[in-house]
Amino acid sequence: MGTQMAGKTLRILIIVIGSLLTVVYAAFFISEITMVATYRASGTVQSRVFTRGEKTVEFLEVDSADFVAPPYPHPGDTITAIGDSAVAPGSWTKAFDSPNRPGTEVPIAYTHHGESFTSIMRTSPASLSDLALTAFIMFLRFLIILSYLVLGFWAFSKRPDSGAVRALTLFCFAMASFLIGAVSLGIEQYATFTIPYWPIIREILGAFSILFGAFWLNLNLLFPSPRRLMISHPLWGYLLCYLPMVLLVLATVVFRDGSLGTAAITLVAVQLLAGFLLLGWRHYTSRDPLEKRQTRLVLWGSGVGLLSLAVLIVIGVLATSWMRQLSTLILTIMITCLFLALLLSPISFAYAFGRYRLLEVEGRIRRGTRHLLASIILLAALYVLIFVISETLLSLLGVESRTFVLIAALALAIGFAPAQRRLTNLLDKWFYPERARLKGMLDDFIRGSQGSTDTEAFWNGLETRLKTALKVDSVYPVVRAHNNGHFVHWQGNPTPFNISSPFIGAIAQTGGRPVLRDELEASRKAVLTVAESDWFTANRLALVLPMVTRSELIGFLGIGYKSEQRDFEPADFEILQSLTSQIAVVTDNLRLLEENAVKKRLEAELSIARKVQEGMLPHDLPPTPGLAVAARSRFCTEVAGDYYDVIDMPGGRTMLAIGDVSGKGAGAALLMSNVQASLRTAVGVGIRQDGPPPSAASSIPRSDDVRLTDVIASMNRLIWRNSQPDQFITFFAAVYDPARRRLEYVNAGHNPPLVIRGDGTIVELTEGGLFLGAIKDVSFASGVVDVAEGDLFFFYTDGLSEAMRSDDEMF
Numbered sequence: 001m002g003t004q005m006a007g008k009t010l011r012i013l014i015i016v017i018g019s020l021l022t023v024v025y026a027a028f029f030i031s032e033i034t035m036v037a038t039y040r041a042s043g044t045v046q047s048r049v050f051t052r053g054e055k056t057v058e059f060l061e062v063d064s065a066d067f068v069a070p071p072y073p074h075p076g077d078t079i080t081a082i083g084d085s086a087v088a089p090g091s092w093t094k095a096f097d098s099p100n101r102p103g104t105e106v107p108i109a110y111t112h113h114g115e116s117f118t119s120i121m122r123t124s125p126a127s128l129s130d131l132a133l134t135a136f137i138m139f140l141r142f143l144i145i146l147s148y149l150v151l152g153f154w155a156f157s158k159r160p161d162s163g164a165v166r167a168l169t170l171f172c173f174a175m176a177s178f179l180i181g182a183v184s185l186g187i188e189q190y191a192t193f194t195i196p197y198w199p200i201i202r203e204i205l206g207a208f209s210i211l212f213g214a215f216w217l218n219l220n221l222l223f224p225s226p227r228r229l230m231i232s233h234p235l236w237g238y239l240l241c242y243l244p245m246v247l248l249v250l251a252t253v254v255f256r257d258g259s260l261g262t263a264a265i266t267l268v269a270v271q272l273l274a275g276f277l278l279l280g281w282r283h284y285t286s287r288d289p290l291e292k293r294q295t296r297l298v299l300w301g302s303g304v305g306l307l308s309l310a311v312l313i314v315i316g317v318l319a320t321s322w323m324r325q326l327s328t329l330i331l332t333i334m335i336t337c338l339f340l341a342l343l344l345s346p347i348s349f350a351y352a353f354g355r356y357r358l359l360e361v362e363g364r365i366r367r368g369t370r371h372l373l374a375s376i377i378l379l380a381a382l383y384v385l386i387f388v389i390s391e392t393l394l395s396l397l398g399v400e401s402r403t404f405v406l407i408a409a410l411a412l413a414i415g416f417a418p419a420q421r422r423l424t425n426l427l428d429k430w431f432y433p434e435r436a437r438l439k440g441m442l443d444d445f446i447r448g449s450q451g452s453t454d455t456e457a458f459w460n461g462l463e464t465r466l467k468t469a470l471k472v473d474s475v476y477p478v479v480r481a482h483n484n485g486h487f488v489h490w491q492g493n494p495t496p497f498n499i500s501s502p503f504i505g506a507i508a509q510t511g512g513r514p515v516l517r518d519e520l521e522a523s524r525k526a527v528l529t530v531a532e533s534d535w536f537t538a539n540r541l542a543l544v545l546p547m548v549t550r551s552e553l554i555g556f557l558g559i560g561y562k563s564e565q566r567d568f569e570p571a572d573f574e575i576l577q578s579l580t581s582q583i584a585v586v587t588d589n590l591r592l593l594e595e596n597a598v599k600k601r602l603e604a605e606l607s608i609a610r611k612v613q614e615g616m617l618p619h620d621l622p623p624t625p626g627l628a629v630a631a632r633s634r635f636c637t638e639v640a641g642d643y644y645d646v647i648d649m650p651g652g653r654t655m656l657a658i659g660d661v662s663g664k665g666a667g668a669a670l671l672m673s674n675v676q677a678s679l680r681t682a683v684g685v686g687i688r689q690d691g692p693p694p695s696a697a698s699s700i701p702r703s704d705d706v707r708l709t710d711v712i713a714s715m716n717r718l719i720w721r722n723s724q725p726d727q728f729i730t731f732f733a734a735v736y737d738p739a740r741r742r743l744e745y746v747n748a749g750h751n752p753p754l755v756i757r758g759d760g761t762i763v764e765l766t767e768g769g770l771f772l773g774a775i776k777d778v779s780f781a782s783g784v785v786d787v788a789e790g791d792l793f794f795f796y797t798d799g800l801s802e803a804m805r806s807d808d809e810m811f
Contacts, residue, residue: 018169024201024205025149042123046127059079069119152172155172164353304344356525359514478497512577541560645679647679659750728772746783747765753795755785
């Protein structure tokens with residue numbers, strides 16, 4: 001109960017601290033906006049001074065444009081008076097770095113090598129470059145502080161009950177407090193809005209911000225899992241983290257002893273180093289690949305910031321006088337850049353807690369570090385080149401104009417970005433020569449395979465090269481099967497994945513980024529089914545490379561575990577990330593080529609079937625006494641099931657038949673051929689002279705021996721035996737007897753043919769029964785129509801009655 005209450009109290013305290021910091025910074029940012037606005041409208045000078053001790057003020061930089069007329073002081077000259085008063089601490093700021101009207105003239109007195117001089121300085125509007133740089137630093141600091149606050153709140157909202165997350169949140173809040181209370185732009189005196197009780201608030205922020213070392217140590221005692229001390233004796237662990245700093249802060253506040261500040265800074269350095277060592281030891285001793293990735297990511301993310309902090313501290317200790325001579329703005333830039341680097345630490349922790357995309361983020365941090373290194377080298381080289389060019393033109397050639405120097409600087413600046421890219425690539429090859437070689441090998445192979453039609457050669461070649469490049473045990477390509485939502489091995493072996501699988505949905509949203517199976521499950525981005533998990537285990541697969549083209553997932557590469565029990569590196573992800581789109585394109589091309597080949601084979605088969613089908617329909621109509629017959633069949637698909645026939649019978653009679661097999665394609669055409677053979681056998685035609693009739697129709701009685709209804713019933717039984725349950729035939733057959741001018745017919749579910757009389761009346765021929773093939777034993781009735789001269793018979797299939805216009809409406 002007590003532990004729950006303490007946890008709830010701590011959560012409330014964190015929310016209160018974060019909320020107060022947000023309010024304070026909102027007011028602070030408003031104050032800074034008024035500060036910059038006033039600074040823009042005020043007069044100032046470009047010359048800079050350095051305060052040595054309590055009363056000595058020396059010129060650090062001298063701009064002759066600040067003076068009404070000679071004499072001009074030199075850097076190092078001592079100012080003795082400003083205006084009508086002797087120089088005192090704050091005199092320079094009051095006269096030249098406070099709100100005043102541009103053009104204000106202020107007399108000064110100074111000494112140069114012991115000799116006294118007087119001159120008059122005139123204020124002028126702040127330069128555009130100063131305004132731009134000040135606004136940029138203010139905006140950058142705003143973004144960094146906002147990032148710390150948002151990151152702290154975000155992490156806390158995700159896992160408020162986690163001690164490590166609470167420590168991370170407080171660490172972020174402490175860093176934001178430091179930037180609010182300890183870092184200034186040097187123009188605070190221009191602010192027209194002052195936060196009430198700001199000196200007190202600033203001291204509180206400073207006291208809280210100095211605890212960031214304690215929060216860091218606490219965080220590393222709990223991440224990625226609590227240490228033995230925090231499990232068995234948590235109180236001692238928390239006292240170890242916070243008690244020393246709390247006592248130092250209280251002592252500093254009570255005794256107002258500045259020397260204790262040095263002790264506090266030393267303690268922060270010790271805490272940072274201790275936390276870093278704990279993190280490194282956890283990484284070294286861990287045997288869990290996911291935990292090693294978490295700690296390695298934080299080591300990289302925190303290492304960049306902590307190294308920057310160490311460099312700044314060393315410079316501050318070893319070059320104190322040089323640091324004091326730097327302008328406030330330069331110091332602010334340095335500190336802001338430091339905290340920008342330190343921002344990588346909580347970001348890396350946030351991703352590490354999420355346990356997802358760890359190697360990708362680590363790779364970005366490493367690339368950013370190399371990019372920064374390349375930028376520093378090039379900036380130093382650029383500065384040296386400009387200095388050399390300037391000195392050469394001014395000293396050796398006697399050129400006093402700065403135009404040539406500006407032209408040379410502009411030319412060098414234009415070439416900065418291309419040179420930076422080249423240098424970054426050189427550093428990549430220098431640090432990772434083997435990776436560059438293997439990536440080039442894979443690039444060459446994939447580019448060479450883009451026009452390939454040999455699926456087996458491509459997959460076997462890719463598998464061999466990936467095993468070599470990544471040093472993995474296996475590569476398992478999985479592609480989406482044709483015309484369904486299932487995924488199979490490229491050779492056709494089934495897998496448990498389908499388009500509705502949460503796993504497939506998750507990797508489809510990655511944009512083709514490699515995904516580690518353990519991270520996918522640990523982050524709960526996707527939940528594998530038992531069958532999917534067993535499939536991964538059976539094939540010993542650790543990593544998935546989605547293949548996405550045209551925003552569609554067409555498959556994935558399953559990558560096995562690394563040999564020698566090693567884990568994947570960011571370099572492995574960079575290789576796969578650079579190849580994923582190319583692999584997807586080649587895979588899609590192979591799929592399209594295979595589908596095209598299958599389509600061509602099918603088209604060839606259907607073309608043959610169509611020719612056979614066309615051969616079944618009568619090319620020349622036989623003599624039809626008493627009738628004038630015209631027939632036409634036009635297929636809308638390559639092979640259909642529509643059928644008609646005209647057969648001459650003994651005694652001058654004529655058989656007329658029309659039918660429609662359900663469905664389209666070769667299956668419908670084959671069933672239609674069965675109908676034709678059955679009917680022609682029944683009426684005594686289409687029988688080979690040298691042998692018995694085909695066995696499929698041997699049970700059909702002759703129509704000159706039995707009634708037409710019996711013939712249709714026998715055909716129905718035959719179709720029922722030889723067709724699938726979902727297949728049926730609508731059929732109409734009629735026999736015309738010219739002697740009696742009478743038409744006998746049976747309609748087996750077909751569209752009713754029409755008899756159009758000479759007087760315009762229309763009769764539908766509907767007598768018959770159910771369509772053929774639906775039920776085994778069914779009786780049929782026949783109808784009789786007397787035919788008069790001029791009567792018109794119109795037989796048709798549903799292809800005509802259901803024909804569509806161009807707007808998809810029926811005629």
